[in-house]
Amino acid sequence: MSGPGTRPEPLATGLPGWVLRAAIGVVGLVVAAILHAEGVSLVPLVLYLGLVGVAAGIPASAAVALLVAYPAVALVVVGGEPVRPAVLALVALGHLLHVLSAYAALLPVRSRIHPKALRPAALRFLAVQAGVLALAALVVLLPGGRTDEVVELIGVACAVGLVAGAVALMGRRS
């Protein structure tokens, strides 16, 4: 606990709290535009825009999960090269939606956001995206071909282990 000797910082005005929700809306619109350019038909896009509205209004809702997963499924349905600029852009925007919604869910609309508070999150976002880009580069550089079934099974087992570990960590936290 800081004592009386701690020099207090003056409270700045900060940005209004609705900026995060507006950012969710803007990012959602950009995602919809990219999906439209990739050939996704109009009806699913209208549904997606509805999800964007719900997520911007209620960032703590399950609509955000659909908002993040929807572009991935849409791109699989549309088909095309697995690693292309649209995919990389949508990966970054989906991650951004996830992070923005996580912070917006913590704050009421009438709040004030001090941009300095979001700096560590922004740096981590860039670091994670750099890692994803490296992974994409690895995918492009590695030779294609059928993976052995045993390797696939090992991969699935690793993923299950990852989930089990994460759940165990969550249980320890709560």
Next chain:
Amino acid sequence: MNRGQRLREALTGGRGARWHPTDALVRGLAVGVGLVVFGGLFHRVELVLFGAPLLLSTLVALVAPVGGRPVVDVRGLPRTGEVGAARSVVDVDPGTGAEVVAIRLPGDGRDVGPVHLLPGGVRAVEVVLRRDAWGEGVDLRPDHLVAGPDGLVVHGPVTAAERGRVLLPPVEHLPAGLLPARARGLVGAHRAARPGDSVELRDIRAFQPGDRLRRIDWRVSLRTGNLHVREHHAEADADVVLALDTRFDVERDLGEWSVSRDATTTRPGGSLDLAVRAAASLAAGYLRQGDRVGLVDLGRPQLGARPGTGRRQLLRLRNQLVVCARSAGWAQRPVLRPEQVPHGALVVVLSPFLDAEVAELAAHAARRGNLVLAVDVLPEGLRPDRDTPWGAAALRVLELEHEVRLEAMRRHGVAVVTWDARAAAISGALRVAARPGRRR
């Protein structure tokens, strides 16, 4: 943890006073793992690329060490203060691994303020508290929530205890005057009727055995042929009783008179607001010149303050005025018992004079021998109730009855003045009353 601590924890802790994962963490984990697994199973690299950042950020949040018990405390907040701005410091101990802290802090000068999202490294925040209305009020309620990386693990939200101040009614500078001349005590600022040692001439009379030689008026003595002495007035202090009528709190718009206001102690600009401001200003004026000033609540007689002197008495009276305003409400009759008014004291009745009882009370006080000053605090420029066709007629009747009551008090020897927001009218009345020819 004893029972008191448990009770405090239950009242102020809230449901989220522990570290727990948020929906975003579950979302990141489920969507991330799901996309990676399905991408692997169906040989779709896009799905793996989509799931990877969600999974990575979730794992970072889970691995990062968070813990401890975040504490937010308020430093340097006095119990009482003056209207206007004041500063306070909110100390923050966010615990281990906190990345952001969301605290409710007063920022725009209204109520307890919005939630501010601050960096987790902040340890103390200086806040400006601003309230323009006197009375009791809540200045700070530092509700808080501490979050780990990406807001995936949080502690809170915790509803904090409210911290408030009593803002004392403001004091307007008033000239002194309209005080009864009477002897009490040996020193004071007011002329007493009895002879004494002041510089103000009372009489010139024939010399009597026992008179001091230095009091002989040689000029008169030579002219008359007999020794004459100059007699001076004594100086004394005075008792002032401020009688506050808290039974009514009415504002300019008659349609709002029956509408209750929960958020504020009084209606801003209403009769009780004006009466309390007038009482504080009058008390400050009289106490400044050494008089004893007391307070009587006509609606709640038990809430008064005995007469006293000095700056401490002014603070006591201003605090008591806030207490009286907080407890204000309807009482059937105003009460001013004779034992509440010292003999010969000046009684200042502060009321909107909306019923005959308070006018009779002022007249009775004047009949008992007290000098009575009636301060009318009915707001100027009353507006009729627009929701009823009888609004204008009702207002006219009310104004006429009010004027009749004031006139009746004047006829009983009560000085009547109107208090406006800038105290200009009462300043003029007191200046006139303070002239030597008007003194008793």
